[in-house]
Amino acid sequence: MFHAMTGCAMLALCPLSAVAQAPAERPPAPGTPATIPVLSKEIMPGLFLFTGRGGNAVVRATPDGLIAVDNKVMRESVFNELRDAIAKRAGDQPIKVAFITHHHADHGGSNARIRADGAELIGHSNLPAILTTYTSTIAPRNPAPPSITFEREHRVTLGGVEAIAYHWGPGHTGADIAVYFPDQRVVVAGDMLHMAGDPAIDILDGGGSLIGFRDRIDDLLKLDFVLAIPGHGENAVTRDEVKLYRQRIQQLIDRGIAAVRRGVKPDDLRDAMRSDDLGFRLVGHFWTDPRYIAPIHAELLNAAGQP
Numbered sequence: 560m561f562h563a564m565t566g567c568a569m570l571a572l573c574p575l576s577a578v579a580q581a582p583a584e585r586p587p588a589p590g591t592p593a594t595i596p597v598l599s600k601e602i603m604p605g606l607f608l609f610t611g612r613g614g615n616a617v618v619r620a621t622p623d624g625l626i627a628v629d630n631k632v633m634r635e636s637v638f639n640e641l642r643d644a645i646a647k648r649a650g651d652q653p654i655k656v657a658f659i660t661h662h663h664a665d666h667g668g669s670n671a672r673i674r675a676d677g678a679e680l681i682g683h684s685n686l687p688a689i690l691t692t693y694t695s696t697i698a699p700r701n702p703a704p705p706s707i708t709f710e711r712e713h714r715v716t717l718g719g720v721e722a723i724a725y726h727w728g729p730g731h732t733g734a735d736i737a738v739y740f741p742d743q744r745v746v747v748a749g750d751m752l753h754m755a756g757d758p759a760i761d762i763l764d765g766g767g768s769l770i771g772f773r774d775r776i777d778d779l780l781k782l783d784f785v786l787a788i789p790g791h792g793e794n795a796v797t798r799d800e801v802k803l804y805r806q807r808i809q810q811l812i813d814r815g816i817a818a819v820r821r822g823v824k825p826d827d828l829r830d831a832m833r834s835d836d837l838g839f840r841l842v843g844h845f846w847t848d849p850r851y852i853a854p855i856h857a858e859l860l861n862a863a864g865q866p
């Protein structure tokens with residue numbers, strides 16, 4: 560496979576496409592989260608959100624160690640910064656269980672370090688294969704694969720705290736998982752909720768789907784959560800905010816379906832769907848690289864019931 564993929568981040572932070580013909584040394588887009596320090600906040604008692612330096616990381620403290628979801632970009636200094644922030648907030652305990660929401664290197668950059676310290680890495684069963692075709696341009700190498708994989712649902716109990724990981728199908732990528740803490744009614748959604756910018760559909764080699772992206776939000780909403788933690792952004796969001804986001808995604812899809820019905824070709828699809836009123840600018844490689852637009856166009860044609 561010639562294709563290479565970046566991790567994704569909020570719209571303005573998303574590195575441009577890392578295609579084979581692109582210079583490998585292409586710097587990250589301005590405002591990359593790698594430049595933003597790790598900040599932390601307590602979302603619920605013992606449940607902490609760590610923003611900055613890549614995708615959001617979440618840690619749940621238990622009497623028997625820590626449960627982590629994602630771990631930011633791959634850099635020794637970032638790992639140390641995150642580890643120190645976790646120790647300060649959640650206690651100087653080992654991470655015993657580390658969920659990986661998907662393959663992008665701004666979310667699983669420290670997988671190998673955390674695994675070396677003794678944690679089990681838990682991810683979807685599609686993750687190892689996707690990692691074999693992925694080449695991050697924001698990290699010197701790909702995130703380490705999971706040590707434990709699952710198909711649909713995986714439950715872990717540590718120190719009396721239950722965490723349930725779910726995979727419902729393709730969306731942001733083909734290996735998206737959400738991690739639900741039923742006692743606190745909080746779900747960690749990763750980039751399944753890519754609410755800090757455009758919807759990011761890693762549809763080429765990442766296994767994502769635009770229609771699936773909407774459907775995964777519906778799946779999330781079937782969980783009894785009061786707060787959801789997106790893959791980027793400073794805050795957890797409420798159920799109502801997730802519902803509003805779902806509406807915006809549906810409107811975007813509706814515009815895409817209307818466009819293909821009137822014969823808009825892939826080259827013009829982005830302009831036809833662009834929707835400042837919805838807050839989507841559709842910039843970044845997921846929306847500007849023709850190799851991503853073609854399968855989006857095909858998905859929309861299929862959704863429109865047209866060959």
Ligand SMILES: [Zn+2]
Pocket residue numbers: 566567568661663666731750
């Ligand atoms: Zn991502």
